[in-house]
Amino acid sequence: MTRHGPVPPVWLCATCSAPWPCATGRDELLQEFAASPVALALYMNAYYVAASQDISWAPAGTLHRRFLGWLP
Numbered sequence: 001m002t003r004h005g006p007v008p009p010v011w012l013c014a015t016c017s018a019p020w021p022c023a024t025g026r027d028e029l030l031q032e033f034a035a036s037p038v039a040l041a042l043y044m045n046a047y048y049v050a051a052s053q054d055i056s057w058a059p060a061g062t063l064h065r066r067f068l069g070w071l072p
């Protein structure tokens with residue numbers, strides 16, 4: 001698990017308080033899942049589903065881009 005992890009239900013980074021996944025968190029996840037990008041996509045999709053329930057006021061598409069749009 002990365003140190004730059006999410007803090008539900010606000011979904012800010014536990015370490016730098018940026019909207020999660022923060023830039024450092026994304027880098028750490030890419031390194032952690034370097035050998036298995038499919039697993040990373042599934043992992044982030046689970047977070048996306050949970051966050052979209054917590055942040056139901058966010059504009060459509062914004063959370064999807066934030067959680068999944070940066071994946072390789």
Ligand SMILES: [Zn+2]
Nearest residue numbers: 004013016022
């Ligand atoms: Zn962070």
